Amino acid sequence: MKEEVYNNPENKKPRKNYEKRPLIQDCLESHRRFDYDYIPFDTYTIPDGTYPYRKRGWHRFQTGLLRTITQIFGPLVNWFGYGATVTGRKNIRALGRKQGAICISNHFMFLDNLILRQALGFYRSYHTMTYHNNRGGFLGWIINHSGMLPFSPNLEAMRNMYNEMERLLKKGKLINFYAERAMWSNYQKPRPLKEGAFHYAVKFNVPVIPVFCTFKKTKKHGYARWVRVHILPAIYINEDLPKKDRAADLKARTEQAWKECYEKVYKKPLEYLPDVRKNPHPTDE
Numbered sequence: 001m002k003e004e005v006y007n008n009p010e011n012k013k014p015r016k017n018y019e020k021r022p023l024i025q026d027c028l029e030s031h032r033r034f035d036y037d038y039i040p041f042d043t044y045t046i047p048d049g050t051y052p053y054r055k056r057g058w059h060r061f062q063t064g065l066l067r068t069i070t071q072i073f074g075p076l077v078n079w080f081g082y083g084a085t086v087t088g089r090k091n092i093r094a095l096g097r098k099q100g101a102i103c104i105s106n107h108f109m110f111l112d113n114l115i116l117r118q119a120l121g122f123y124r125s126y127h128t129m130t131y132h133n134n135r136g137g138f139l140g141w142i143i144n145h146s147g148m149l150p151f152s153p154n155l156e157a158m159r160n161m162y163n164e165m166e167r168l169l170k171k172g173k174l175i176n177f178y179a180e181r182a183m184w185s186n187y188q189k190p191r192p193l194k195e196g197a198f199h200y201a202v203k204f205n206v207p208v209i210p211v212f213c214t215f216k217k218t219k220k221h222g223y224a225r226w227v228r229v230h231i232l233p234a235i236y237i238n239e240d241l242p243k244k245d246r247a248a249d250l251k252a253r254t255e256q257a258w259k260e261c262y263e264k265v266y267k268k269p270l271e272y273l274p275d276v277r278k279n280p281h282p283t284d285e
Contacts (some may be wrong), residue, residue, distance in 0.1 A: 037132075054163075086231065086266045102197055103210075179198075188215070
């Protein structure tokens with residue numbers, strides 16, 4: 001498999017930015033830059049047309065083995081590391097085993113994906129990610145065989161990914177999107193969503209399952225603790241709307257479901273810092 005490798009030599013220690021995390025997030029929030037990735041990327045590879053989105057033969061065996069190992073040890077990591085619990089699994093059971101769906105979850109730490117796997121099913125769930133997180137070496141092997149579906153600027157790779165998502169959804173799998181686009185470490189508020197994931201839901205004619213994670217922050221460092229995954233009721237496509245408006249409608253209802261969950265759990269209204277921009281765009285509010 002041929003892949004282009006990209007290095008980021010100026011950011012060899014991306015974790016240093018954690019020290020300034022609250023200040024950076026406040027600044028971005030007040031400028032309404034909710035989709036900005038403030039954590040630098042390390043070395044990554046861009047999937048090309050040969051990237052094995054669909055696993056066959058020996059690759060399929062490795063994927064099954066890794067998923068089994070994750071199913072055994074993942075819950076231990078989730079509980080002892082984050083006190084993770086899940087509520088709302090009945091909303092997945094209501095779909096039935098043969099109904100695929102697009103899941104939309106908030107992205108607040110590197111290992112929230114492991115927590116989501118436990119919530120959505122270690123064997124049933126697949127997870128999209130940006131190509132910036134597609135690493136090489138052993139970590140790349142784990143990513144490649146753990147049900148991750150990396151996006152790519154390569155058209156052939158995206159065509160293969162599209163076909164694989166269609167196949168998985170027809171088999172009743174759940175494909176998770178981080179539709180906020182960027183990870184904001186230990187950020188509790190829901191952020192505005194990008195519409196791309198909802199276009200996939202409309203294209204494949206599957207429902208959307210909003211998933212929102214809430215947590216408490218440790219007093220010393222502000223890290224996420226006692227994480228709870230809220231699997232909210234499925235949102236179905238409104239067939240009465242024109243096709244061009246259906247994705248936007250799914251997005252709006254998902255954002256509303258997140259907002260209601262946030263306000264119910266944290267017992268306070270969803271409010272952002274004052275907008276400091278001189279000429280804010282009306283749709284950014």
